[in-house]
Amino acid sequence: MFHGELLRLIEEKKFAQARERLNECNEVDIAEWLDDFEKDSRALVIFRLLPKEMAADVFSYLSPESQQHIVEGLTDRELAGVIEDLFLDDTVDFLEEMPASIVKRVIATADTQTRAQLNQLLMYPPDSAGSLMTPELMELDGDWTVARALAAVRRQCEDKASISWLYVTDGRRHLVGVVDLRSVLAAPDAQRVDALMEPDVKAVRTHDDQADVAAMFRKYDLLAMPVVDNERRLVGVITIDDVVDVLEEETTEDIYKMAAMTPAERGYMETDVLTLAKNRVLWLVLLMISATFTGFIIARFDAALAANVLLASFIPMLMDTSGNAGSQASVSVIRGITLGEIRFSDLPRVMWKELRVSLLAGMGVAAVNFLRVWLMYGDPVMALVVSLTLVFAIMAAKLVGCALPLLAARVGLDPALMAGPLITTVADPMALLLFFNIAMLLMPGLSG
């Protein structure tokens, strides 16, 4: 890698050569490298060596800790230079992680227009379209020619966050259409922009939730999307790179909920112990309380357990298997809902599918189990009891497991909550009730 050579050049004070070498590197790689220095003062030396056109890019990829460390070492003039080159959405992402003193200093050093825009953007709720967007977009008039539009693009494109799509507005900034840069490039110079424009523009509003924005990007395969205010005036653009981050955040939240945790605001390593414990303990207590109902079933059948102590040793396997079977079905359905593949109206089809899947899977598991119990204990009746329980318990668990996420979504709850841990506490008592009842039916010596 470039690290060793660069450090050597810097130690030998060959700054011009170091700068040249940095110029050939990728901004993300440099940022990753600078992050490793933590509070080492060499990070600042290297950052100052970066060519002006790279510095803002590298800065936007740094961790919040490195950003803070570097900003604290920069003069007001240097800081203003970085802020000026940053896209406003990246500046907002950075400021959202900084202490108030740094936010104040950044806003004070920014020029008047940037300051006004930053104050506006920082007012949007953190998970809204407004907080993801940047006002740096390409805006055209419909009556311009292609030649004039291209001249405008060439003059302004360096300050625009996205130039793949150009937005056509009327005199009062109302969004009236969108043109692909590609169509403009391909068209003859004299063509009018509004002849190329698509009037059916997909746009979001500033207060729309970022999850809805991400869903629109996914559905329409977008690279950029305009944001309008309540009067449909164009106020910003959201670019795909920010949406990829949102999709990832949403997935993390779903996965955390499926494992019975409240999602954290930040990454695992950056979240403190107290917050992690708080995000988990409430779920553990709730699930613990619901699991006690399973305990009541065991207490209710204590006479049967006393009559045949072997029965108790099958309890863990029956609980685990039905819990696993239920969570397989629920997680499949939850993912299908997230991807827009399964809707509430599919409930009958999903249940019919799971009925057949669970019958097949249940019979497979039961067959293996029958042989195992028979061979281990030489007791075909016990083997039959346990295996029949498995078939019915797997079927019941899968039907509940596939139905609960859809029902949750229907009443406005998050389907991800209806995953493994919760399904298990529903599937467990069903499995044990089936077990004791089938045992009493087939083993005449037992009594409830």
Next chain:
Amino acid sequence: MFHGELLRLIEEKKFAQARERLNECNEVDIAEWLDDFEKDSRALVIFRLLPKEMAADVFSYLSPESQQHIVEGLTDRELAGVIEDLFLDDTVDFLEEMPASIVKRVIATADTQTRAQLNQLLMYPPDSAGSLMTPELMELDGDWTVARALAAVRRQCEDKASISWLYVTDGRRHLVGVVDLRSVLAAPDAQRVDALMEPDVKAVRTHDDQADVAAMFRKYDLLAMPVVDNERRLVGVITIDDVVDVLEEETTEDIYKMAAMTPAERGYMETDVLTLAKNRVLWLVLLMISATFTGFIIARFDAALAANVLLASFIPMLMDTSGNAGSQASVSVIRGITLGEIRFSDLPRVMWKELRVSLLAGMGVAAVNFLRVWLMYGDPVMALVVSLTLVFAIMAAKLVGCALPLLAARVGLDPALMAGPLITTVADPMALLLFFNIAMLLMPGLSG
């Protein structure tokens, strides 16, 4: 929506008006609408009405079922027109879902160059960079001026899958650099392309796995990425829209594995019952067998259970709670590994974190449980036994839960396998061993 009005126009045979109305619609919306017709012949009528420049786009968004139905209704000449307008990566996606007869017909109707390219692309393994890429990229010579480069872009851009990045090659098609279209637009006409070019190009090879490609896109915030062959000759480009689909597939696979299922090739609704059952039953059997070890522990302590039948009723709660605690830790770590946030070298830090989190969470759960058992049964010793078990079992489960995914990754296994279901079968026997041993220690009447 546009549906009712369009159907009316078509029934009244006002085709010109219908076409005009379709022209204003979004391609994704039209495709979604056509999918709802299934095998209805009106889908074909509407498809034929689409303006030529929209037809290929709409086609690329159709479900494989609708694509097949429409292709079967088109003449060879119409089909050739659609294929010509489709980007090659979309054609490959489509062909990968079609029966052999349709693949043959498409390849036969395509022009010579397209046919050669399709045959080449279809040879790459399904999850490789080669199968995601398209050869339709913008290629420049380094010694061109900006004016000449822009003229080339304007002439060729309509047939290129991505024009955000332009690739500079030498005389033998070796990739030597990349230029942002934005820099070309912003530069003066007389500037040379190689003065604007970045020589440190991130590229993948045709046989690289699509998961690695997606990781590169995520890390470097890319919109497009060049693909080279073993001699570093430029052969194609991968665009972000395909990568978003890959990221989603990878997430689905991870989530399925975390719920102890073999991921399906296609969506839940499109996967047949037999495949679903097969993907689930093996895991259920494996986990069932490992759960029987927990049963052996119960059998081992049958004397204690016989002496105090109340003990058995706590088994489900202890098993569920320790399983949930372990899967919380494992899922947090698995997600951290996926996002590149946690590495094997973090193992000591992660374990130290989980030790403290589990102590806090364990004490919280134990406190609630102590009160509940004491109030319900008036037996403070039993309350103490169960609560102490909870603290230690939660700590053990979380430590195992956080360590196993990292160890799995270390030895080259997929960390996602070390999620809830597997952690549960490890945490369960630990919880029961702790329970019986603590009970025998604190309740003098019991004997193992």
